[in-house]
Amino acid sequence: MDRTVKRRISALIVVLAALATVLWFFAGRLPALESPGWFMWLLVAVLSAAAERFVLHIQLGREAQGVSLSEVPLLLGLFLTTPVQFGAGRTLGMLVTCVVLRRANPIKTVFNTVQVALESAVALLVFHGVLGLAGEGTLGRWAAAFAAAGAVGAVSALSITAVVALADGSLRAGDLLREPVRGALTSMVTAIAGLIVVALLWQSPWNALLAAVALTGLTVAFRAYAGLAERHLALERLHRFSQAVSDHPEIDDVLRTVLAQASQVLHAARAEVLFLPGTPGSEAVRIRAGRHGRLQRTATAVTGPWAQAIDGGEPVLITRLTRDVQEREYLTGESVRDVIIVPLRGDAGLIGALLVADRLGDVRAFDEADVTLLQTVANQAAIALGKGRLADRLEHQAAHDALxxxxxxxxxxxxxxxxxxxxxxxxxxxxxxxxxxxxxxxxxxxxxxxxxxxxxxxxxxxxxxxxxxxxxxxxxxxxxxxxxxxxxxxxxxxxxxxxxxxxxxxxxxxxxxxxxxxxxxxxxxxxxxxxxxxxxxxxxxxxxxxxxxxxxxxxFDPAGPAPESPAQLALVGELRAGLGRDELRLYVQPKADARTGEVVGVEALVRWQHPRHGLIMPDEFIPIAERNGLINALTAEVLDLAVTAAAGWAAAGNPVSIAVNLSARSLLGTDLAGEVDALLAARQLPAGLLTLELTESSMMTDPRGVAALLAQLNGMGVRLSIDDFGTGYSSLSTLRRLPLDEIKIDRSFVMGLEGNADDETIVRSVVDLGLNLGLHVVAEGVENERIWRILRQMGCTLIQGYYLSRPIPVGDFPGWLSHYRETRGSAALHADAA
Missing domain, CATH: 3.30.70.270 (Reverse transcriptase/Diguanylate cyclase domain)
Structure with missing residues (x-):
């Protein structure tokens, strides 16, 4: 689950928790229907956990519909406990289910607990509301029970539909009506069992034994029937699998069919096949189906559970409940919950192994029956894959470019x-x-x-x-x-x-x-x-x-830039991993109007929060990224962080532009314009609030290509700036031809304005040049008010430097800006003494 999905689901949990809190403010004050015993809330908790433990799962395509007897403790609690006991019992039952029985991840545990709290409040309010209208006779109580169960089923289905929509990034309007109706009807049907239990307990507490036997028998019968139905469907799928693999003579078609059918037969989210090397000293080939059925081949060493299945010649089953440290590390490293790996045996012996991972719908873990089923699939697959010199062809494909x-x-x-x-x-x-x-x-x-x-x-x-x-x-x-x-x-x-x-x-x-x-x-x-x-x-x-x-x-010139030391080489791999672990930290340095002092923009600056070395500055890791092919990935992440931050400020009523520096390699061989356009659309940031800064030297690497790229970006509305102007070798004709918005005077000239006539001449010339070309002029390195005054008198447009602010963490910028505007951000502060 990526960061965006986690943020969305966390926001939904907060909304549901707030709604549950409001509803419990009213539900907690409702009277108990009967005089409850002190133990009833504990009975509700035990029965709630048991109902969630023994669920009948019906697989419908990629989804799994769960049918449980959770309405039994629901109605038992409504009739025989106080509202607080009722909520505590159901919540405790769900916590036991998530933490002990299912070992769910934290976010899923929190969501389920909040969901049960919300459902309990809704059930109490609906139950007592209907009783108030229908009366407390038998029919009135039945009506209240069915209404409460239906409301719980609808709320449960609606919240789960919302979670699925947030995870998928899409929402089908029909689901908002269809799923709650389905959930309500299912709950109302199973509520009959709850009413029967309540009626028996009203007659005599000893009837609880009779109810327990009846419910246990019903659950066992349902599960037995589901098992038979599943085995029947599995046989049908195996028959179709045998026909499918025999109909495809081409190796890639056979592989696609094997992987697709293995996933379908086992209801698995993922399937892979590993083939042993055909010649000594070469590597094995691991194959999985990517998007649109395209096969992804990876040369790999045979280690871990793969080696265990192949060396031992026996299936390997690893479930989420495993206590083995190495097995848990494998599941975490592969980002899966459950795995089965079975050997593949061809005419000449063992040729590899077949893997499936994670049941669709996350209804249950794989078991021994699934292992037997996958072994049958593997036998059929081995027959189909054994045709021809498959191993040699696969090895060639793994070591050669397909095009x-x-x-x-x-x-x-x-x-x-x-x-x-x-x-x-x-x-x-x-x-x-x-x-x-x-x-x-x-x-x-x-x-x-x-x-x-x-x-x-x-x-x-x-x-x-x-x-x-x-x-x-x-x-x-x-x-x-x-x-x-x-x-x-x-x-x-x-x-x-x-x-x-x-x-x-x-x-x-x-x-x-x-x-x-x-x-x-x-x-x-x-x-x-x-x-x-x-x-x-x-x-x-x-x-x-x-x-x-x-x-x-x-x-290669050994006398040129020094190659990385062993420590720097280690940083290459750590930086590559750090990009995938969100270790980059965005800082911003404000830019102000030189005349009024108003903050109008910021420059994005990146730091690397290394897990062992702490905060690493960009001059230490950006050259490493450029030399080792990581600069484009790093730039993409910085752009994402910067655009996301600016979009948040704009949405909060503070539209402040943000500038991002680009490396020369970011301009060559990439679809930078397309990536920027997609990012702006995804974050809903107006293009005019993004500035891309390029150095003079980077523009000269491929003048025609860079000019075409800048024209695309300019057409989108993105602002363009030349950074460190005056240190490169761009010509006046180049400046006139490119669609630029601003130039930035290098800090080395700005910091020398006091007492250096040459630097003052250079800065004044650059300011005049920029203004005559209709460009904004930004001065970097402004470290005191005197330099600010000199620049304003020259006509410089914007200033940036330590006098205004040092770089600050992006999350602290809104607070800094508010404080700045209250205390410093006035034209009077920088008014000309003259």
Whole structure:
């Protein structure tokens, strides 16, 4: 469950709790119908927990309808306890059910407890309300009982429908009527059993034994019938499964059918299959069905429960009730509640294993009967999967790119490791290649032409090198070439030049002539490293340098920016994990109108809340993110945090713009405009309240591509700014051509305004230039009121710096702004002394 869903459900719980509190204010004052015994509330609690423990589950497609006898303790409490005893007994019963019997997660436990408290208040108010209208005769009491049960069923169904809608992100209007009606009718029918129990107890307390026997027998009979019906349906599904897998001769079709049918037969939310490697030293292949039935293949080691099932040759069943520490760690790591893994046996012996996880509807855990059923499914699947040389084909697919049939990243790592191990006196070279302007082909002509171009590039690269040279596709428009024997970097450069020359052969796709160019980065062992990770990282750094300087080819320079230390390398993995654990913290630094002092915007600044090292500043981890391919993910998360914050301020009546810095890599090879547009729509933030800040150097990496991107963003209404102006090399013609809204003067010039004539001349020139071009001018690094006055006299538009405020946590900004406006935010404070 992601953060957004948790927030939505938590908000719903707060609403339900508030409603329950209000209703209990009235329900708690109602009189008891009979003079209750002190033990009755405890009996209600025990019977409530028992009713939730023994539920008849009816599976309807992806949903599970639960039918219980919870109306028995409901009516027993209404007739034979005080309102407070009634509420306490039902609430205690639900807590025991969630915490002890089901071991539900905290949010589910809280929701169920609040829901029962609300239902109890509604039941009391409806019950006594109908009694007041119908009278306390037998028929009146029956009417009150049925009305209370129906109201509870409707409230329960409505609250559960709301939770499902919040989790799915959608709500079907028909469910708001259909589900409460269904819940009310079901509760009213089962209320008959509750009325019978109440009638028996009124005659004699000893009749409780008779009622207990009757209810137990009824429950056992229902469960037995449900078990028979489920086994009958399972046999039908197995028959359909056998027919389905025999009708698909293609391997991928068989795999899709096996996974889909295994999920259907076991009512499982997830199914996977693992195949053992066909050759020694290679990895196993783990396959699952993704969106739209597309198969996702992952090379993996055989460990944990997979190894237990395969090595032992016996099924493995792990439920949420397990006390084994390793099994609980496995369930947590895989984000599942229950798992069955059974071996797959082919004609030649064990070929892998089949897994299903989590029953749909979360009605119950898997049991031994489900294990037997999955074994039957596995036997049928093994027969279908055993046709042909499946293991070899699967291994090839796992190690090769589906579009180009080139080795993929996994195979590249393995082959490079083998080359480094076998290296004698000669070197090994890694050439990483990224296509120039490939995104334009996809955006302009569509993905069909883009895929055809990638296949064209793959064919040219294979034809340009001898068979012993490995050509791989790493994903997207990135390729790699491994040279097993080179006599230094220059030989690798010569090969790279031949490859780039070969790519100049144009491709004609659907009558359209397309030309290809590429940027190439080179790293050579042992000069630039003697391990796989180091060589690939250094080649990537060289490729980025080649693209950044438009040189075409670049060799890693050890004298350039220092490679990461072991501690920094550890931070790479921790940062990647931290992005998925919401460890980034957003800070903001206000910007004020230089003339009036009014705060009109903020700049978003990111910090990393490391679990062990504490708060890490951006200059320590952003360069690492840029060098290791994490900058786009980091930028996306910062954008999300910033836009969410600004949307919240605007909704609260404080529309303050927020600015986010972009890396050069965020402008290349990504659909930044589409991502920003979708984010603004999702958070309902006007585009004019978002400013994107770019450096001069980042705009020069691909001037035409950046200009097109900025035009898209400008068309959406997003404001655009040049950061650190004056430190780069953008020209006046560049400024005039780009759809900019503001320029920011670098802090190094602003901080030197006092006593440095050169800096004052530079700042005044930049201010005049910006104003003449119709741009806002922002001065960073304002640290005292004197500098503020100088800038205002120059005509500078906005100021930012420690004199106004240091960066503050984003959550503290509304309070800071309110205090600032009360104490400092006036034109008088900064009025010109003249």
């Amino acid at each position: 180009t049939d080139l080795p993929n990243r996994t195979a590249l790592h393995r082959r490079l490791e083998d080359m480094l191990t076998a290296r004698a006196d000669s070197g090994v070279a890694v050439l990483l290649m990224n296509l120039d302007d490939f995104k334009k082909v996809n955006d302009t002509l569509g993905h069909h032409h883009g895929d055809a171009m990638l296949q064209h590039v793959a064919r040219l690269l294979r034809e340009a090198v001898p068979p012993e040279v490995t050509v791989a596709r790493l994903g997207g428009d990135e390729f790699a070439v491994l040279l097993p024997r080179v006599n230094g970097p220059q030989e690798a450069v010569d090969v790279g030049d031949r490859l780039r020359a070969a790519l100049r052969t144009p491709a004609t796709i659907d009558g359209i002539r397309l030309e290809v160019s590429a940027s190439l980065g080179i790293a050579v062992a042992p000069e630039h490293g003697d391990d796989v990770a180091g060589l690939l990282r250094h080649a990537d750094m060289a490729m980025y340098q080649a693209k950044n300087t438009h040189r075409g080819t670049a060799v």
